[in-house]
Amino acid sequence: xxxxxxxxxxxxxxxxxxxxxxxxxxxxxxxxxxxxxxxxxxxxxxxxxxxxxxxxxxxxxxxxxxxxxxxxxxxxxxxxxxxxxxxxxxxxxxxxxxxxxxxxxxxxxxxxxxxxxxxxxxxxxxxxxxxxxxxxxxxxxxxxxxxxxxxxxxxxxxxxxxxxxxxxxxxxxxxxxxxxxxxxxxxxxxxxxxxxxxxxxxxxxxxxxxxxxxxxxxxxxxxxxxxxxxxxxxxxxxxxxxxxxxxxxxxxxxxxxxxxxxxxxxxxxxxxxxxxxxxxxxxxxxxxxxxxxxxxxxxxxxxxxxxxxxxxxxxxxxxxxxxxxxxxxxxxxxxxxxxxxxxxxx
Amino acid sequence: xxxxxxxxxxxxxxxxxxxxxxxxxxxxxxxxxxxxxxxxxxxxxxxxxxxxxxxxxxxxxxxxxxxxxxxxxxxxxxxxxxxxxxxxxxxxxxxxxxxxxxxxxxxxxxxxxxxxxxxxxxxxxxxxxxxxxxxxxxxxxxxxxxxxxxxxxxxxxxxxxxxxxxxxxxxxxxxxxxxxxxxxxxxxxxxxxxxxxxxxxxxxxxxxxxxxxxxxxxxxxxxxxxxxxxxxxxxxxxxxxxxxxx
Numbered sequence: 001x002x003x004x005x006x007x008x009x010x011x012x013x014x015x016x017x018x019x020x021x022x023x024x025x026x027x028x029x030x031x032x033x034x035x036x037x038x039x040x041x042x043x044x045x046x047x048x049x050x051x052x053x054x055x056x057x058x059x060x061x062x063x064x065x066x067x068x069x070x071x072x073x074x075x076x077x078x079x080x081x082x083x084x085x086x087x088x089x090x091x092x093x094x095x096x097x098x099x100x101x102x103x104x105x106x107x108x109x110x111x112x113x114x115x116x117x118x119x120x121x122x123x124x125x126x127x128x129x130x131x132x133x134x135x136x137x138x139x140x141x142x143x144x145x146x147x148x149x150x151x152x153x154x155x156x157x158x159x160x161x162x163x164x165x166x167x168x169x170x171x172x173x174x175x176x177x178x179x180x181x182x183x184x185x186x187x188x189x190x191x192x193x194x195x196x197x198x199x200x201x202x203x204x205x206x207x208x209x210x211x212x213x214x215x216x217x218x219x220x221x222x223x224x225x226x227x228x229x230x231x232x233x234x235x236x237x238x239x240x241x242x243x244x245x246x247x248x249x250x251x252x253x254x255x256x257x258x259x260x261x262x263x264x265x266x267x268x269x270x271x272x273x274x275x276x277x278x279x280x281x282x283x284x285x286x287x288x289x290x291x292x293x294x295x296x297x298x299x300x301x302x303x304x305x306x307x308x309x310x311x312x313x314x315x316x317x318x319x320x321x322x323x324x325x326x327x328x329x330x331x332x333x334x335x336x337x338x339x340x341x342x343x344x345x346x
Numbered sequence: 347x348x349x350x351x352x353x354x355x356x357x358x359x360x361x362x363x364x365x366x367x368x369x370x371x372x373x374x375x376x377x378x379x380x381x382x383x384x385x386x387x388x389x390x391x392x393x394x395x396x397x398x399x400x401x402x403x404x405x406x407x408x409x410x411x412x413x414x415x416x417x418x419x420x421x422x423x424x425x426x427x428x429x430x431x432x433x434x435x436x437x438x439x440x441x442x443x444x445x446x447x448x449x450x451x452x453x454x455x456x457x458x459x460x461x462x463x464x465x466x467x468x469x470x471x472x473x474x475x476x477x478x479x480x481x482x483x484x485x486x487x488x489x490x491x492x493x494x495x496x497x498x499x500x501x502x503x504x505x506x507x508x509x510x511x512x513x514x515x516x517x518x519x520x521x522x523x524x525x526x527x528x529x530x531x532x533x534x535x536x537x538x539x540x541x542x543x544x545x546x547x548x549x550x551x552x553x554x555x556x557x558x559x560x561x562x563x564x565x566x567x568x569x570x571x572x573x574x575x576x577x578x579x580x581x582x583x584x585x586x587x588x589x590x591x592x
Contacts, residue, residue: 167426168402168426168427171426171444171445171446172356172359172426172445174445174446175356175358175359175362175426175445175446176356176358176359177446178362178445178446179358179359179361179362179365180358182365183361229358230356230358231355231356233357268355268402268404269404269405270404271355271380271381271404271405296404296405298405298498299404299405299406299487299498
């Protein structure tokens with residue numbers, strides 16, 4: 001249910017002040033017309049206290065029974081009825097309070113239709129104001145719900161994008177361990193430990209969304225080390241990051257799919273020894289990381305940009321920063337480079 | 347004594363197969379291969395009875411490798427592919443082993459191999475390839491053999507296909523290549539939004555069509571960007587029009 005427009009202290013004071021001003025004005029007018037001060041004051045007091053009460057009732061009625069769109073005629077009828085009841089009560093009350101002020105009572109009788117019109121106008125105005133107020137309030141409410149829902153959907157999507165772990169990687173690694181167990185038990189144990197640490201890191205990263213480059217590179221190193229066990233005979237890695245970049249922040253698991261992509265095209269799809277290079281630098285307010293890998297132009301077309309890994313990163317960057325220009329790729333001869341820019345909070 | 351070849355790009359993965367094979371003295375490994383290219387050479391050279399084949403490999407994948415072998419031997423897949431993806435091939439391969447697999451599971455595969463009638467295994471491998479070719483990844487490129495070289499043709503480089511007896515002639519900017527397949531096969535595996543069978547003997551890459559001219563009665567000729575002309579039959583014309591949206 002919407003809050004009443006009179007819910008805040010500020011609005012209450014405003015409401016009271018408006019009525020006070022209105023009442024004082026009425027006293028002055030009646031006095032100027034030749035009525036005694038006390039008659040004018042009593043008239044103003046009785047009529048305006050009653051009218052204020054009527055408007056409060058109107059405000060509250062609308063709060064509980066909102067008219068359907070286009071059914072405002074009922075609001076007008078209800079207001080008219082209330083204004084009618086109000087005029088009857090004012091008349092009855094004044095006759096009883098000042099039965100001997102004949103001049104005043106004649107005036108009251110004569111001008112009652114006009115005062116009814118004014119009362120109707122005021123109640124209608126109040127009805128209009130509160131109707132607008134409630135509609136606005138509802139709109140704000142649904143707007144709020146919408147952004148809430150969008151935020152939830154976005155978080156779910158981000159979560160899913162982060163979660164993309166290559167099942168092939170996991171099963172092939174387990175297969176390597178299976179091979180090592182009989183021939184090199186110590187190496188097998190080491191690989192289990194590396195794989196566990198890598199998986200733990202992947203799971204843990206859900207909690208805090210941003211991490212330092214240092215942490216992300218350590219995590220990637222585990223991944224690369226595992227791949228080295230599988231393809232040790234031909235995988236070389238080079239990771240460069242200078243002192244100034246170590247503490248820079250980036251969303252967790254953002255580089256992982258890019259490195260996986262580099263491994264996929266650079267290592268899985270080639271037969272020669274390869275070097276995967278990761279280098280980080282600071283440029284103005286950006287952390288810039290480039291990942292280089294060779295590819296086999298014979299088997300993979302250079303439009304690698306369509307790979308799922310890259311698309312998911314692109315999407316994540318868009319959801320996080322609302323920008324599409326933070327990820328770029330290029331290739332020279334058989335060397336493919338992916339460059340990602342991560343804006344740093346100032 | 348049965349001859350076996352192991353094709354896998356990971357040395358450790360080959361090691362597991364070799365280790366498990368020590369329990370089976372009737373099978374000896376004649377060669378280990380790092381990729382599909384080596385695999386083809388080794389198969390031609392040794393004529394093995396069985397190959398242990400990984401699917402995801404550099405250059406060409408396991409299915410593409412099998413396609414290029416004239417008389418494919420019995421196949422046991424060793425792969426980390428998920429079960430769902432491999433299910434389609436299950437009935438045709440001798441067996442498929444999901445990495446990492448146990449000695450017991452491996453022994454069962456060997457048992458199946460022994461039971462299998464050698465004559466039928468080749469036929470099954472052919473069927474297997476037909477099934478595999480319908481996988482989504484398969485239609486991205488065509489692998490052909492020219493002499494003893496293997497060529498991978500990205501699908502966008504294909505201008506048009508032409509029936510030629512038992513073969514299909516694949517026309518590209520680097521010339522034409524023959525592939526031991528049917529037109530029906532290509533019609534099925536290629537993306538129908540890009541490749542249209544315009545004629546009993548022709549499939550054309552619609553991205554290259556610049557003009558369609560009438561030619562003889564109820565027949566047409568499609569002009570390609572490359573200057574080539576491809577016959578279009580009446581029904582082919584209707585198909586071409588619907589794909590081009592005219």
